Amino acid sequence: MRENPASEGRPTAQAGRAPLPRNAANWATKVDRLTADSGGGLNVAGRRLTGPVQGFGKMWRKTYWIELSPEISPRAVIATWKGHFGEFWPKASRFKGPLTGLSPGDVALLDVSVGGGVRLSTGVFVLYADEESFTLMTPQGHMFAGWITFSAERSGAVTVVRTQVLMRANDPLYELAMACGGHRKEDQFWTQTMTALAQRLGAAPGVVHRRTVCVDRRRQWGNAGQVWHNSMVRTMMHSITSALARKRQPAPGPR
Amino acid sequence: MDKSMTSMVVRVGDGLTSVIDIRGDVTAASEPALMAAYEEASRQGARRLVLNFSDLKYMNSGGIGMLVTLLVRANRQHQPLAAYGLSDHYREIFELTRLDEAIGIYDDEPSALAG
Numbered sequence: 088m089r090e091n092p093a094s095e096g097r098p099t100a101q102a103g104r105a106p107l108p109r110n111a112a113n114w115a116t117k118v119d120r121l122t123a124d125s126g127g128g129l130n131v132a133g134r135r136l137t138g139p140v141q142g143f144g145k146m147w148r149k150t151y152w153i154e155l156s157p158e159i160s161p162r163a164v165i166a167t168w169k170g171h172f173g174e175f176w177p178k179a180s181r182f183k184g185p186l187t188g189l190s191p192g193d194v195a196l197l198d199v200s201v202g203g204g205v206r207l208s209t210g211v212f213v214l215y216a217d218e219e220s221f222t223l224m225t226p227q228g229h230m231f232a233g234w235i236t237f238s239a240e241r242s243g244a245v246t247v248v249r250t251q252v253l254m255r256a257n258d259p260l261y262e263l264a265m266a267c268g269g270h271r272k273e274d275q276f277w278t279q280t281m282t283a284l285a286q287r288l289g290a291a292p293g294v295v296h297r298r299t300v301c302v303d304r305r306r307q308w309g310n311a312g313q314v315w316h317n318s319m320v321r322t323m324m325h326s327i328t329s330a331l332a333r334k335r336q337p338a339p340g341p342r
Numbered sequence: 343m344d345k346s347m348t349s350m351v352v353r354v355g356d357g358l359t360s361v362i363d364i365r366g367d368v369t370a371a372s373e374p375a376l377m378a379a380y381e382e383a384s385r386q387g388a389r390r391l392v393l394n395f396s397d398l399k400y401m402n403s404g405g406i407g408m409l410v411t412l413l414v415r416a417n418r419q420h421q422p423l424a425a426y427g428l429s430d431h432y433r434e435i436f437e438l439t440r441l442d443e444a445i446g447i448y449d450d451e452p453s454a455l456a457g
Contacts, residue, residue, distance in 0.1 A: 105429035108400045114431075117438045139410050140444045146414060148407075214439065215403040222403035224439070234439075236403050253407050303414045 113217040115192040121210065121226055128183070128196035129325060130318040131210040134226035142232030142255025143310045144262035146303035147270075149252040151277045154245040155290045161219045161239035164248050168237055168284055169221055175283040177276060189213045189221060201230070201264070201319060202272060206326075209318040211235075225257075228318035230269070232257045248284065250277050255307070258314035262306065270299075348372040350379035352386070356455040360388035365397040370404030376412055384419065391416055392454045393445075396427030406439055413444055422446070426454040 121134050139146055155164070168175070169189045173182030177200075184195035193213040201207050209229045215222040220238035225231060233254030240247055252273070256262035261269070278295040285293060314320075348366045355361040360383035362376075383391055416423045424446040428436065436442040448454035 105431075107431050108398075108429070110400055110402060111431055113402070114435055115438065117434045136438070136440065138440050140413070141440055146410075148411075217402070220402065220404070234403065234407060236407065238404070251407070253410060302411060303418075 110217060113191060114215050115213060118192075118212075121194055121212065128210055129208040130228045130316075130321055131194065131196060131226060134210075134228055134316065136212055136224050136226055137229070137232035137257060137313075138224065139233045139253050139255050141310060141313075143258050143307050143313060144231075144256030144265065145301055145306060146255045147252070148300045148302050149254075149273070149277075150249060150298045151251075151274075151281055151295055152247055152249040153281050153285055153290075153293050153295045154247055155285060155288065155293065157241065157244055157246055159246050159288050159290060161241060161246055164239035164246065164284075164288060165219050165221065165237070167288060168239075169216060171287070175280045175287065177279045180276070189216060191216050195223075199230075202268065205319060206322055207319045208322045208325075225254075227257070227313065228316035228321065229257060230261050230264070230319070231255060232313075248281065250281060252277075253302070255303075257310075258317055259311050260314055260317055260320070264319075348375050350375045352379050352382045354386065355392055355451070358387060358389040359392055359455055359457075360386055360390075361392045361394055361451070361455075363394045363397065366399050368398060368401040368405035368408070370402075370408055372405060373408045373411065376408060377415075380412060380415060384421070388421060390422050390424070390457065392451070393423070393425040394427050394451065395425060395429075395432065398427070398429075398432065401432060401435070406435070406441065409441060409445070413441075422457070424448060424454045424457060426450055 119135065121131050172184055172189055176182050179200035181198040182195055185193050191213055194210050196210050197208065199207045207230060210226055211223040212226065213221065214224040214234065219240060220236060222234050222236045224234050231254035233252060236251045238249050256265045274297060281295045348364065348368060351363040353361050353363065362379045362383060413423055426448040428447060433447060436445070436447060446457065
């Protein structure tokens with residue numbers, strides 16, 4: 088699943104160049120497109136990564152946070168989260184990442200229920216990971232273009248665990264879907280995820296707080312053509328064509 | 343996460359361009375300092391902004407996210423954003439995150455000012 092072994096074999100300094108920063112190994116190395124080696128998931132191979140600059144819709148910064156006992160260290164939170172990421176997701180959605188936990192350059196496959204029986208198969212790329220935070224970046228066709236950063240830090244007498252999503256819907260269809268319940272569904276998704284994480288860490292039940300800021304109200308109509316890559320449409324079409332192909336296959340005869 | 347140790351100094355670059363010298367660590371915690379620098383540059387009448395990363399020590403994904411926020415604010419005011427002084431490592435990060443498609447990357451200050 089590793090798209091690029093982020094820092095394996097990476098020199099600590101390049102001759103005649105600026106020394107690498109102390110967190111160089113925490114960043115993924117550059118990729119132009121995700122490849123079939125990335126796990127072979129539907130709507131992943133050949134896709135470019137997309138950040139909030141590339142999306143279509145309004146830009147949102149959504150922050151979800153929960154306060155835990157200070158006895159739970161930020162490093163313990165992130166180690167558990169990176170190591171068992173998909174286990175905290177709501178049951179209707181599946182996350183298939185490396186068994187050893189998330190590392191920079193990894194690609195994980197997603198199969199997400201988006202409501203009404205519709206599913207979305209896509210992936211995410213691990214852009215950055217250190218001991219107190221990690222960031223995922225989305226590919227073309229994902230519901231949104233952006234980054235999701237998971238972090239934990241000590242703040243006064245508590246450990247604050249945070250999920251921050253910086254995103255634009257990737258195309259006009261997704262923008263419409265986000266406006267028609269998509270944002271609410273995403274809020275529920277991360278609230279459930281963070282509640283499950285807190286439970287796993289042995290924390291007392293707490294409230295997941297939420298703050299949503301519209302960073303940019305403008306839509307980027309020049310990127311409307313990204314609807315071609317829409318993974319929700321492609322997942323539906325794949326399901327229909329697979330069902331038709333199964334129907335056309337002759338039934339096995341009696342032996 | 344470490345609290346960011348950042349210093350941002352605004353100076354006039356060339357005519358209506360302001361240069362923001364960024365020193366130290368750039369993380370999400372640097373946002374107030376960067377936004378204050380942006381506002382100072384705008385007050386000085388900057389029509390274009392150049393970020394000088396020559397003394398950047400460290401940047402994490404929170405720092406990259408903060409640059410997107412700055413980019414949106416600058417775009418809203420029709421102020422193009424450019425950068426120089428990025429190490430090979432951070433130049434690669436700008437390419438990976440595709441920030442380089444919105445922020446012009448240059449080798450040095452004269453070429454960034456010439457834009």
